[in-house]
Amino acid sequence: MFDEGQLYSPVTTGSDGTVEVHLADNHPGRFDEDYRARRGAIAAAAISAPAGTVPVIDYTDREHEVWAIASEQLSPKHEKYAHSEFLAAKHRLRLPHDRVPQLAEVSAGLAPLTGWSYRAAPGLVPLREFYADLGARVFNSTQYLRHASEPLYTPEPDIIHEVIGHANQLASPRFARLTEAAGLASLRVESEEAMKFIADVFWFSMEFGVIREHGEVKAYGAGILSSFGEMDEFTHMEHRPLDLAQMGTLAYDITQYQPVLFCAQSLDELEDVVGGFFDTVDDDLTDRLRAEAAGA
Numbered sequence: 665m666f667d668e669g670q671l672y673s674p675v676t677t678g679s680d681g682t683v684e685v686h687l688a689d690n691h692p693g694r695f696d697e698d699y700r701a702r703r704g705a706i707a708a709a710a711i712s713a714p715a716g717t718v719p720v721i722d723y724t725d726r727e728h729e730v731w732a733i734a735s736e737q738l739s740p741k742h743e744k745y746a747h748s749e750f751l752a753a754k755h756r757l758r759l760p761h762d763r764v765p766q767l768a769e770v771s772a773g774l775a776p777l778t779g780w781s782y783r784a785a786p787g788l789v790p791l792r793e794f795y796a797d798l799g800a801r802v803f804n805s806t807q808y809l810r811h812a813s814e815p816l817y818t819p820e821p822d823i824i825h826e827v828i829g830h831a832n833q834l835a836s837p838r839f840a841r842l843t844e845a846a847g848l849a850s851l852r853v854e855s856e857e858a859m860k861f862i863a864d865v866f867w868f869s870m871e872f873g874v875i876r877e878h879g880e881v882k883a884y885g886a887g888i889l890s891s892f893g894e895m896d897e898f899t900h901m902e903h904r905p906l907d908l909a910q911m912g913t914l915a916y917d918i919t920q921y922q923p924v925l926f927c928a929q930s931l932d933e934l935e936d937v938v939g940g941f942f943d944t945v946d947d948d949l950t951d952r953l954r955a956e957a958a959g960a
């Protein structure tokens with residue numbers, strides 16, 4: 665089951681006000697004191713920003729370079745592997761390739777396209793809060809970059825995932841509406857099991873979803889389209905038809921390439937099945953779907 669807390673490095677504030685980000689043992693920046701200090705400073709900026717404001721980060725040349733390398737490497741793969749709806753949205757949003765954009769710029773680009781805005785988060789945002797904000801077309805985003813030693817890899821969602829993956833997706837009115845619907849769905853359910861079920865369906869759609877297009881399997885999920893390695897692998901994985909009972913219950917390992925993906929036959933089918941689920945789900949429906957999965 666999807667546990668978002670596994671993805672993010674924990675952030676703590678000491679009694680002296682020092683903000684610290686606790687990187688996992690396998691994190692490429694684990695022993696880099698400068699990187700760890702930088703992560704603390706960027707998290708602190710989000711924590712101390714006055715309500716309603718987004719901190720401006722003065723990115724270093726090295727950070728801009730990491731963005732530029734990732735952006736340059738991901739772009740040709742998008743042309744080859746991304747669904748046309750994502751590509752069209754990406755071309756309309758026109759994010760910079762050579763430097764890290766500020767979140768305020770991302771919001772300014774999305775505003776006329778779909779009305780979404782970006783808010784800075786130091787790390788993990790509690791699941792309920794994250795989804796409630798999606799329902800208001802607000803995306804909570806981290807601002808840090810992955811470690812410069814591995815510009816094409818990150819064990820946690822950094823600004824390259826949040827912006828190159830999600831903002832390009834949210835520049836599409838159709839994907840924007842699906843994401844908003846997931847957020848509104850969270851407000852309708854009471855049990856934590858139902859909330860998890862919605863988050864898991866989201867994982868297998870907006871994060872790792874694929875669609876058949878002109879006889880090929882194309883990606884629209886932000887988790888695939890922000891990952892160099894995942895784009896090399898997803899066409900070879902097992903592609904199952906959309907199945908809400910499975911999508912909400914299938915166990916998966918977030919640290920591996922996703923071996924099972926759910927493939928819509930078209931964007932219309934995705935909107936009917938997954939969009940229809942987000943639009944109508946309540947606690948009873950997730951109970952029924954879980955029972956269906958257990959009996960299958």
Ligand SMILES: [Fe+2]
Pocket residue numbers: 821825826830871886887
């Ligand atoms: Fe994501």
